[in-house]
Amino acid sequence: MSRPPLYTRRPFLAGLLRQLPLFAVLVAVAVGLGMVALEHWRRGLLVVGLALVGAAVLRLVLPVRRVGFLAVRSRPVDVVLMAGAGVAVTVLSVLVPGS
Template sequence: MTRPPLHTRRPFLAGLLRQLPLLVVLLAVGVGLLMVTFEHWRRGLVVVGLALVGAGLLRLLLPLRRLGFLAVRSRPVDVVLLVGVGVTLTAFALSIPGA
């Protein structure tokens, strides 16, 4: 006898697991913003930029059913925007002279 799928047995858990990629990205962005708060602005912005690049890679590699709210627009648009903003933010943070 086969078990019913997870989304029918435990819909809350299935929904939570579906949002896991977004949760990972938000935690990384939160860590970066916390670093900015404690005056490590350059490292913090690099962490935020790399989190956005990671979100773009997750959007590119994971199937739609595993992405949850990380999928907003079409795949090419999401990937280009996330990776583009992430690379730009990281490049700006690393190019600004200072301590």
């Protein structure tokens, strides 16, 4: 006899597990913003940009049932917008001359 799926046995836990990709991205962004607050703005923005690129990759490769709130629009639109913003922030953090 097979067990019922997790979302029927423990819906709260299943909902939390579904949001793990978003949580990972938010933690990386928080680390980057913390670095910016500690006056390491270039490295911090690099971390934020790479977190956005990572979010785009997660949105691209994970199925809809696993991606959670990283799925806002259609997959191509989400991937293009997140990757574009991530690349823009990353490139700007590298190209802006330091003081």
